[in-house]
Amino acid sequence: MEKIMINPLVDIGPFRLGMCREEVEQTFLSLDHWRANDGNPVNSSYIEMLFTREHFEYDSNDRVKFIQLINPNYSGRFHIPCLFQAVDVFTTKADDLIHRLSKEYPMIGDADPRTGCSFVIPELELSFWREGIMNDEIINDPAFLEMSEENQELEKRYFYFTTVSIGAPGYFDFMKVYQQNH
Numbered sequence: 001m002e003k004i005m006i007n008p009l010v011d012i013g014p015f016r017l018g019m020c021r022e023e024v025e026q027t028f029l030s031l032d033h034w035r036a037n038d039g040n041p042v043n044s045s046y047i048e049m050l051f052t053r054e055h056f057e058y059d060s061n062d063r064v065k066f067i068q069l070i071n072p073n074y075s076g077r078f079h080i081p082c083l084f085q086a087v088d089v090f091t092t093k094a095d096d097l098i099h100r101l102s103k104e105y106p107m108i109g110d111a112d113p114r115t116g117c118s119f120v121i122p123e124l125e126l127s128f129w130r131e132g133i134m135n136d137e138i139i140n141d142p143a144f145l146e147m148s149e150e151n152q153e154l155e156k157r158y159f160y161f162t163t164v165s166i167g168a169p170g171y172f173d174f175m176k177v178y179q180q181n182h
Contacts, residue, residue, distance in 0.1 A: 125172055
């Protein structure tokens with residue numbers, strides 16, 4: 001696998017909405033050749049670093065209704081393009097990605113891409129999330145500049161999204177309700 005395609009309402013990479021648990025497990029096993037090549041056979045495979053089993057949710061029929069993909073750059077060991085509409089969602093700055101997508105799709109979630117962590121495109125059941133915020137103002141702030149280099153590098157991760165997720169139809173309806181009530 002040279003890249004992971006994000007197809008809202010359908011799949012992310014090898015995992016499809018509607019798969020049963022056994023199919024998900026078989027997919028993980030079939031991608032065993034993605035093991036980290038560092039001589040330790042018990043290491044997670046790269047696919048297990050990108051898709052942890054806890055990042056799948058199942059409906060009452062035990063079918064996948066939610067899939068979450070983790071930014072491969074967080075592992076620090078590899079990079080694989082994760083593409084939505086030919087854009088790598090993990091190497092494009094979060095605020096740039098949201099500005100670009102908001103021209104084409106209505107969004108709910110945080111109001112400002114520069115300061116927000118969570119964004120959903122309801123018509124696509126597509127979600128982007130980052131655990132912290134980084135922007136040009138913060139990176140030039142004296143408090144940031146006083147941090148150790150190591151901490152600065154960790155904080156710079158927040159220029160980019162931490163996860164991208166897809167849901168089955170109606171999955172993110174709770175966000176619409178939350179938005180209306182706040």
